[in-house]
Amino acid sequence: MPTLSIEPLGQAIEVRSGQTILDACLRAGIWLPHACGHGLCGTCKVDVLEGEVSLGDASAFALMDFERDEGKALACTCTLLGDVTIEADIDEDPDAQLIPVSDFIGTVTAVEDLTHDVKGITLALPPPGMHFQPGQYVNLEIPGVTGPRPFSIANAPGEGDKVWLQVRRVPDGAATGWLHTELRPGQQLRLSGPYGQFFVRKSRGGPLLFLAGGTGVSSPRSMILDLIEEGYDQPITLIHGVRTQADLYGQQEFAELAARHANFRYVPALSQEPDGSAWAGERGFVHDVAQRLFGGGFAGLTAYLCGPPPMIEACLRTLMQGRLFEKHIFTERFLTAQDGAAKRSPVFRKV
């Protein structure tokens, strides 16, 4: 498969034959400006810096002859004829480290039960290990399963000699099923990384809000450990939502961290805990708990969201109606082919 490099991100992605640049980028979580999606409007114009492309069915008015001569292309119709580098109208991010992706063979050193359906998996990496930004993820290859699966790295980047992954067993899921039933310490798995644009924008400063659902807490764990280790002194809040007490994990570690660091607040929240149980903590969905804790006003924060799509959507609505907008909200989405096909409007770029 040809490789597409995208400037100014410096990121490279694999593109299937016949797949358009726009489709490949959106599926890889890279937002490019676009509107009509079929070569008529010209919103998705990019510069082809290197390599051969087919311009596809771009309108002669949306992509003029002189622009073709100058190496412009419309991402929504353009396909690759080989490895290609483009420059697109993407905001540069001062906090992005642009770490190249590498391939690794990891050795399983521990498999532990975090809850009844979540396992913690530790993979030791050969020296020099993996350099990554907290919040990024790896693609893990699973024997007998076609295509790698993404998992967020839950450990802090100081521990780059390993990756710790939190894997919930998806009902009838082949990949997570294998990891839950077949994986043993000592086995070796191929993985590549780090991937993703989900990392802490430290240069902004200010108070931080992490909203996590289920195993979506893995990225925030890495981010928060890293922030605390380097002495970030602004308020940090983590709200971790799960269904019941039986689904909650990591609370001892986070509670201890909160006890030691006055600027870190940890709020586990249960959405389906039976009435009358011994649970004295917060009840309700993550967005409802956030609404209560912040009195419905979120201006001035930077928020990081990680979890299942309905939780993300509910949190986005709560945050935006509480005056925190796209510029200050970051989310991780693992786009599958199915998600990419879902109809979205061009109102939001990243969230």
Added chain:
Amino acid sequence: MSARKLGLKQRYALMTRGLDWETTYQPMEEVYPYDRFEGIKIRDWSEWEDPFRLTMDSYWKFQAEKERKLYAVLDSFAQSNGQTGISDPRYINAIKLFITGVSPLEYQAHRGFAFTGRHLRGVGPRVAAQMQSLDELRHAQTQIHTISHYNKFFNGMAEWPHMHDRVWYLSVPKSFFDDARTAGPFEFMIAIGFAFEYVLTNLLFVPFMSGAAYNGDLATVTFGFSAQSDESRHMTLGIEVIKFLLEQHPDNLPIVQKWVDKWFWRGHRVLGLVAMMMDYMLPKKVMSWKEAWEIYFTEAGGALFQDLARYGLRPPKYADVATAEAEHISHQNWCTFYQYTHAAAFHTWLPTAQEMDWLSEKYPNTFDKYYRPRYEMWAQMEKDGHRFYNMALPQLCTTCQIPMVYTEPGDPTTIAFRQSMYKNERYHFCSDGCKDIFDAEPEKFAQSWLPVHQIFQGNCGGATVPDVLDWYKLKVGEDNLDFGQSPDRKTWDEWQASKSRLAG
């Protein structure tokens, strides 16, 4: 490591910085007198993200190239007598509707964006609005030039500026834009920049341009492509403006919601003309209006309003009513024009048996039940020598200015009537949507120039139909009446006869 290149956004910011300044001889409030009365609160204009990032220098370069391409196509279309290659001469009536009803709106948009570009305080939106203003002027000109070729051979197009200002049904699109242009700059941006250019634009342009493509009108297809290539900027501007207003201040949400509700409904009413064009006036059909509504409003608009719900904005009020009306609106409009064919500047006809079968297939819930019997009755009347003309002047809706022909939601056999009292006068409306719009600003809509009222008041050339048509500059027997007996039809038949003589 070599120095990294600046991103496009940074390059643009560096190139354009300092283009704006705070005035010192005059207070800013007096330089920008219109950007506060609507109640919109802007905390920081610099938060505006300029979606265009285009310098004037490259703007001219792009537009000049587009013009060269378009006029090359128009020249070759004229030289090869492209007008003889269209699918069917009835198609030209869609073009007549376009030049009299739509192209003048491009000019209105040009003026509206010029006003907005003058009166918004932020430099980003001001530049964007000015560029869009130039685009709209270009669209008006290229459309006039393209259609001028058809005007050499067919009737009904020569007096389009007069007609747009005077003819009863053209007051529907005209008053829509008059309303937007007499609003403040923020309402104009939501009305035209967002609601029209973003939410509804595909329902206007795709039907006309695909209709042209399906019916052999290469000239119109080409100006369509040429205009659509500017749309990227217009659509992005529409999106940016609504995000900007909603993010700047919580007090803006109810105001923006009210405008979204109003301009969605007004747009829906104007688009009824397009609905009729798609279902009845295109000899080769692209898709039905109902299908177009499902694709471009229900699906695309659904995704849009689902995203905007994050800000607390709800889908436009009466969107459900408009969707239900997609089953009826084209039929009710065409029936109206059939009855008033003597006062229309394009030709009408009864759908053929084959066309009625297509309508039955596309409108299984409504066509056979409510509309086919009416056409069959009129066909019989024509056959008997009693072609039906409605000689009474219709009552008009004060808001949309459409004759009161639409039916009650859920009851397609009862005409919908709504009314409001304002300063002891009674005003009439076709729908709850139009009544709500009036009730929110009665002092504005009480001043509407309603064509039928104006005729009765003696302001339209005289008291008889011929007087009024003369004042419209509408040539009786040439521009109006059924297609079957029209000079257009005769011209076309002569072309066909000469073609077959040449071939024979």
